[in-house]
Amino acid sequence: MGRPRAFDADEAVRAAVGLFGGRAYDGVxxxxxxxxxxxxxxxxxxxxxxxxxxxxxxxRRHLAEDVRPLLDALADASDAAAALRLVASADLGMLLxxxxxxxxxxxEVATEVTTALAAVDQALSDALDIPADLGAALTAAALGIHLRGRSDSAVAALARRLDPLT
Incomplete structure (x- = not known):
């Protein structure tokens, strides 16, 4: 009989999310x-x-604990600016x-990423009552804002441009 595990696997996975989300797979x-x-x-x-x-x-833990709550929050977004702020401020480091x-x-990673991004596209489309292709474009724009520093001015400018579309 082997020795009992000397570490908490759940905590190890949580810590791994932080490492991989900060430094990527090849950086760890x-x-x-x-x-x-x-x-x-x-x-x-x-x-x-x-x-x-x-x-x-x-x-998968990151998708469940960081991306899934974003999808749930997007369902309650009142307008494009609120939805964009949610995406821009979410912890999406490991996904990106x-x-x-x-x-x-x-x-296998490609499948997980594609599924997660499609879910964000759909959540934005549903929340803002816009066509699916516009939801995908909005996801791309929001992720770009996220990567560039979560600028509130960029969110506001994009939201103003979307107003006639929604």
Whole structure:
């Protein structure tokens, strides 16, 4: 019989979300995971299978705990400016890094990212009662604002442009 696990796997995944969300997959080594998560290398592999295995679990946790609440909040957005502010201020770091770094080379990550972004598109379309293609364009614009520093002036300018459309 093996020894009981000496770490909390849930806490390790939560910490991994922070690491991968701040430094991306390729920016985090197994040594980084071992030292930051307080997990022995063997335990890491035994519990998660691999760095990629932990990454996928962390990505799914990020989608469930950071992106899903955004979708729920968008349903209550009163107007385009409010919806844009929600997207621009949400913690989407791991999703964005996954989209540019891992999705092009990892089909499973690509599926998760595509599904999450489509859900944001749909939530914006539904909240603002706009066509799906405009919801997708709005998602792209909101993520651009997010990447450029969450500028309230950019949100306000885009919202003013959307008013005739909604």
């Amino acid at each position: 080594s197994v040594d980084d995971l071992v030292s930051h998560l307080g997990v022995h290398r063997n335990s890491l592999y035994k519990t998660f299978g691999s760095k990629r295995g932990l990454y996928l679990i962390a990505l 890094l996954a989209a540019v770094e891992r999705a092009p080379v990892d089909e």
